[in-house]
Amino acid sequence: MTSATAKNSPTVLSLAQLLEQQPATPPACWVEPGLLPPQGILFVGGEPKVGKSLLVANLALSLAAGSNRLGFPVPAPHRVLICQFELPLPHFVSRLAVMRRALGAAADHHLLVDTRVAGHLLSAPQGLGHFLTAAHTAAAEVIVLDPLYSTHDQDENDTRAMAALCHSLLRLREASRAALIVVHHVRKSIGHYEVGSALRGSSALHAVGDTYLLLTRPSPQFNTLELRFQFRYAASQPPRLLQLDPHSLWFSPASSVPAAAPVRHKVEPEDVQKVLTDRGAPLRYNELRQQIMHRMACSKRTAQLAISEACQQSWIVQDNGHYRLPS
Numbered sequence: 173m174t175s176a177t178a179k180n181s182p183t184v185l186s187l188a189q190l191l192e193q194q195p196a197t198p199p200a201c202w203v204e205p206g207l208l209p210p211q212g213i214l215f216v217g218g219e220p221k222v223g224k225s226l227l228v229a230n231l232a233l234s235l236a237a238g239s240n241r242l243g244f245p246v247p248a249p250h251r252v253l254i255c256q257f258e259l260p261l262p263h264f265v266s267r268l269a270v271m272r273r274a275l276g277a278a279a280d281h282h283l284l285v286d287t288r289v290a291g292h293l294l295s296a297p298q299g300l301g302h303f304l305t306a307a308h309t310a311a312a313e314v315i316v317l318d319p320l321y322s323t324h325d326q327d328e329n330d331t332r333a334m335a336a337l338c339h340s341l342l343r344l345r346e347a348s349r350a351a352l353i354v355v356h357h358v359r360k361s362i363g364h365y366e367v368g369s370a371l372r373g374s375s376a377l378h379a380v381g382d383t384y385l386l387l388t389r390p391s392p393q394f395n396t397l398e399l400r401f402q403f404r405y406a407a408s409q410p411p412r413l414l415q416l417d418p419h420s421l422w423f424s425p426a427s428s429v430p431a432a433a434p435v436r437h438k439v440e441p442e443d444v445q446k447v448l449t450d451r452g453a454p455l456r457y458n459e460l461r462q463q464i465m466h467r468m469a470c471s472k473r474t475a476q477l478a479i480s481e482a483c484q485q486s487w488i489v490q491d492n493g494h495y496r497l498p499s
């Protein structure tokens with residue numbers, strides 16, 4: 173539709189007119205099941221270093237190649253523009269090169285990277301203009317913003333400021349006609365069943381998205397992620413597990429979380445003494461506690477109680493801020 177035609181088109185339409193112009197069924201999602209609808213906004217949230225950027229890079233390559241390698245069906249390839257702020261460009265390209273080995277050249281001409289994104293803010297008119305120019309230059313169908321906090325300089329707990337940022341995200345989506353994948357951190361303390369509401373900052377962010385994907389690590393000892401979902405348009409989905417291959421840097425479906433070492437609920441005084449015996453030297457409190465937690469797979473509280481009990485029963489003694497074996 174040309175601009176002249178658009179100006180002459182009526183802005184208020186009847187249901188009959190809408191049904192003539194629009195399909196009766198919604199268009200298929202670009203990532204199934206319901207993860208990324210056309211011109212949708214997908215938020216990917218998780219704690220720092222949990223694997224958000226790796227997963228989103230996998231998703232971007234899958235979209236660009238039209239590949240189901242990640243475990244989510246991608247019916248067709250799409251042009252993807254990545255705007256990432258965390259890694260220096262050479263390091264980011266090196267990461268993509270490792271992932272590319274699994275796909276060959278399938279994504280080479282559909283995956284694009286904004287190499288001059290640093291310093292441009294969605295919250296400023298000039299910054300929004302930069303993102304729009306990059307999107308049009310790339311003819312992007314999907315835009316990745318990783319992470320969100322690097323695209324603005326506002327107080328994330330200020331509802332008005334975050335509402336303005338959400339408005340900028342919507343303007344970017346509407347003007348580019350692209351879907352958005354937005355990476356964001358979560359609050360420090362979240363409930364087990366929270367997904368979209370776990371995102372850090374104002375609740376305005378929980379209102380603007382179409383899909384929310386929350387990443388958690390069930391066991392810190394393994395490269396396994398649990399994915400929890402919240403959808404605006406699609407049916408709810410049970411959590412999924414993904415396993416990271418550290419050599420290919422690709423996640424793939426995992427049937428179950430590997431069994432972690434059994435948790436010791438009780439640490440005996442002799443266990444504390446054995447830690448000191450094996451080390452062969454006195455230890456400061458924090459060092460001793462950490463060694464006990466690591467060796468016995470116990471909580472900090474359990475280790476603290478064990479040290480206190482070992483001192484009371486004279487299995488170990490405290491001397492000038494260090495803990496040692498009795499003479």
